[in-house]
Amino acid sequence: MCRNRRGCQIRRAERLRIRIKDSDDLKVEEGVFDVPTLKALYRLSNKKFIRSLGGVMSTGKEANVFHALDEKGEIAVKIYRITTSDFRAMQEYITGDPRFKSIKHDKKDIVIAWTKKELRNLMRAHDAGVRVPMPIISERNVLVMEFIGKDGIHAPLLKEVASEIEDPVGTYEKITEYMRLLYHKAGLVHADLSEYNIMYYGEPIFIDMGQSVLLSHPHAEEFFVRDVGNIVRFFRKLGVECSEEGLIAEIKRGGKDDPHQSAG
Template sequence: MKKEVAKRVQRIDTKVDKMRMRRKDTNTLKVKENVFDDATLKILYTVSNKGILNAIGGSISTGKEANVFLGEGKDGDIAVKIYRISSSTFRSMEEYILGDPRFRNVRHAKKDIIFAWTKKEHRNLTRAKEAGVRVPEPVHAERNVLMMEFLGEEGKAYPLLKDVNLDPEDAKLIFDTVIRYVELLYVKANLVHGDLSEYNIIVNPRTMEPIFIDMGQSVTLEHPKAREFLMRDIENILRFFKRYGIKEQAEDIYSSMKEIKQKTNKLS
């Protein structure tokens, strides 16, 4: 048993080492920041010991705050989203803050915020799923590492909505589903995505099914800006689908959702 675990860790280690090597090659490499700092490596060991992640593979994406990798889970491919603890902006901040006794705990605080954020994304995905919204199935959150269903085939991620060629019929179908999901989130899950756009919707190219991703910033309706975020989400969607001849008004969509919400509340 121990041996097996060691083997798994070794596989993760080898992959990490490869990543490190590739880090030198800034052109091919997408991992610019220290994703695999010691703390994160430890987390990868932990989830490896728990049997959740067997190996970590190639980079799927490098974002502002997180990197997404293909991973090998218990039952096949999973997506591994790693929030970077040390971002470059934070490092320069450290220079000013470290050594100042008032901020003795700031590094700790920053970490805690990232961990809370990761957990929140996991929880938001669960909540969205329970409301009937198609999202990547959350697998596990550990510190700054979120593991979830990999949306893709044979190691290749499905495209984002922004990169899919749509005929007007598919566009209308996807649009209707996206609006239905926004409504389900709002009415059933009490959630607003908060960063919804063609960049955070994945499309299964075979079924043309839209899938919402990136829900770390999603807020509950108690949030003071929930309404503002909801309007912005709807407007982003309308802006994207305008090119396919869809010309609805954000206000109308919002009013209709609000009405349904009020009716649902009265019933319960």
């Protein structure tokens, strides 16, 4: 019988061929590596999707993102915390989504559905031409995706490099182009778009799409208007001339130069 919880976690991780980087990371990871999550990582390791798991890159309200390696190179592994996630807040974004209408309303099932939802949303966005981390696979509450960065250092968030952006107008136009593609081709609203959920790595990259909703979602319009407001507010501070009303109209008609484009 294992009496030391931290020691048990380390030994389980070693048995699963997943490397925990150091003890400081382990402090952050307590509450993440429960037995079902370790089993999910084990399955992903057996299938060669994960070779080793490194340190924590970011810790959010619902999930931790880890740097990892697969057989080809660097990847990102996002693990949603089942015990501490705000599953009631998640329900607002899942209820009304026909892709998940049969999901039970308990914490575990909501979090697992949320993980699958982010995978599917990233796939839809990528297929529509939006720059996002390329999703690879999900297993239970674990999402494996492309690593944005180099040598274990992830790309910064847009908010972190605001003063360094050489072409604010061009960056704004690229983001609004992605918003149009997301709306018309993917049929999605990001639902939490801001400088905190956009990476910048030579170009803007949309991230954190677990909460993104289909246009048919009962709150899609509300979320869409909020996204627009966040983007306009941020770029106005950088001197870009833009308005919420103008951007809403531009996105909904499909763009400045193609007002007759239909929603796809």
